[in-house]
Amino acid sequence: MFYVALFAGLWYTFAGWRPGYSTHEIWMFPLMVALPIGLIMGNVPGAMILGSAIGMLYVGMVAPGSETPADMSLAGLIGISIGLSINADPGTAIMIAVPFGILGVFLNQIRRTINAKFAHMADKHALSCDEKGIARCAILYPLIMNFVLKFPPAFVTVYYGAAVVEKFIAMLPGWMLNGIAVAGGVLPAIGFAIIISMIGKRSIFPFFFLGFFLVQYFHVSTIAAACFGVPIAVIIVLLTKESQDEVIASTNKVDADSSDDELEVG
Numbered sequence: 001m002f003y004v005a006l007f008a009g010l011w012y013t014f015a016g017w018r019p020g021y022s023t024h025e026i027w028m029f030p031l032m033v034a035l036p037i038g039l040i041m042g043n044v045p046g047a048m049i050l051g052s053a054i055g056m057l058y059v060g061m062v063a064p065g066s067e068t069p070a071d072m073s074l075a076g077l078i079g080i081s082i083g084l085s086i087n088a089d090p091g092t093a094i095m096i097a098v099p100f101g102i103l104g105v106f107l108n109q110i111r112r113t114i115n116a117k118f119a120h121m122a123d124k125h126a127l128s129c130d131e132k133g134i135a136r137c138a139i140l141y142p143l144i145m146n147f148v149l150k151f152p153p154a155f156v157t158v159y160y161g162a163a164v165v166e167k168f169i170a171m172l173p174g175w176m177l178n179g180i181a182v183a184g185g186v187l188p189a190i191g192f193a194i195i196i197s198m199i200g201k202r203s204i205f206p207f208f209f210l211g212f213f214l215v216q217y218f219h220v221s222t223i224a225a226a227c228f229g230v231p232i233a234v235i236i237v238l239l240t241k242e243s244q245d246e247v248i249a250s251t252n253k254v255d256a257d258s259s260d261d262e263l264e265v266g
Contacts, residue, residue, distance in 0.1 A: 001081075001085065001158060001159050002159060003040055004037065004040050004041060004081050004085075004158055005081075005154075005155045005156075005158040005159035006155065007036065007037070007040060008037075008077040008078075008081055008154045008155060008157075008158045009150070009151040009152070009154040009155035009158075010151070011033060011036075011073075011077060011154075012073055012074060012077055012150045012151065012154040013143075013146050013147045013150050013151045013154075014027075014146075015027045015028045015033075015073045017142065017143050017146050027073075028071075028072055028073035028076075029055055029058070029072060029073075029076070030051045030054040030055040030058070030072055030073075030075065030076025030079070030080065030097075031048070031051040031052055031055040031076075032051075032076075033051065033073070033076050033077055033080065034047040034048050034050065034051025034052070034076070034080055035047065035048065035051075037051075037077075037080050037081055037084070038084075041081075041084050041085070043084055046084055047080055047084055049090060050079060050080045050083045050084065050088075050090055050093045051076060051080050053090035053091075053093065053094055054072075054075060054076050054079045054080065054090075054093060054094055054097050055072070055076070057072075057075075057094060057097075057098070058070060058072040058075070058101075070098075070101035070102060070104070070105060071100075071101050071102075071103070071104020071105055071107070071108060072101060073104065074100045074101060074103065074104035074107075074150075074153075074154060075097035075098065075100050075101030075104065076097065077154055077158065078096065078097055078100040078154070078157055078158065078161065079093045079094065079096050079097025079100070080093065080097075081158045082096055082157075082158065082161050083096060083097075100157070103153070107149055107150060107153065110149060111142075111145060111146065111149055111150075114145055114149075115141075115142050115145065118137040118138070118141045118142060118145075119137070121133075121137045121141075122134045122137035122138060125137065207229070207232070207233075211225045211229060214228075
């Protein structure tokens with residue numbers, strides 16, 4: 001597990017570094033890290049299954065006030081790595097991942113608090129037009145702090161955690177393990193429900209159920225359903241835009257006619 005633990009520590013360090021806000025959410029998503037973990041541990045299908053299950057829990061997660069309610073990067077790294085090492089089912093892997101997702105939030109709060117000091121240091125460098133000093137405060141120092149805060153917990157947990165978790169699970173009775181598996185299986189539905197509530201509109205729900213029925217009753221693959229859904233979505237957007245353009249043109253024409261009438265009366 002040494003190489004897996006080393007990879008987990010480095011990935012968690014750089015994924016949370018956030019040098020740019022365009023792709024950092026992608027690198028933090030559990031499914032993204034599942035492939036390299038699967039390659040290292042020699043079980044890509046199993047890693048992808050666990051990564052997909054854990055990822056569903058956070059698929060609808062939003063960041064109110066720029067602070068996420070859970071750290072899906074740490075949750076994915078720990079849940080997939082330990083889950084694979086003990087041959088856990090997706091439900092058990094999710095239950096392993098959730099507490100570490102909460103722990104990651106506290107680590108991130110500490111990181112933000114310390115990084116605020118670097119921001120003030122950058123202000124002082126800005127007054128003296130020290131571009132290199134600003135770059136160090138914005139890039140180098142946060143990366144070092146990330147390594148200090150995030151590498152140790154990820155490395156230690158993956159390296160030593162599998163044996164501890166395996167012994168703990170072996171002590172649990174069968175009925176409790178079944179309960180954990182059921183609870184873990186329900187949690188991804190919560191993430192899916194959150195994202196539906198975010199995009200749910202009366203005009204969209206018929207298409208949602210249409211896709212569900214195609215997959216469930218006609219056994220159409222999700223990729224095939226998406227191939228049909230994308231053209232339908234494009235057509236609807238184009239028709240809606242055309243209708244809006246006609247309304248705007250009609251409104252402008254009415255306004256222009258009203259202006260002409262006022263001029264004639266004047």
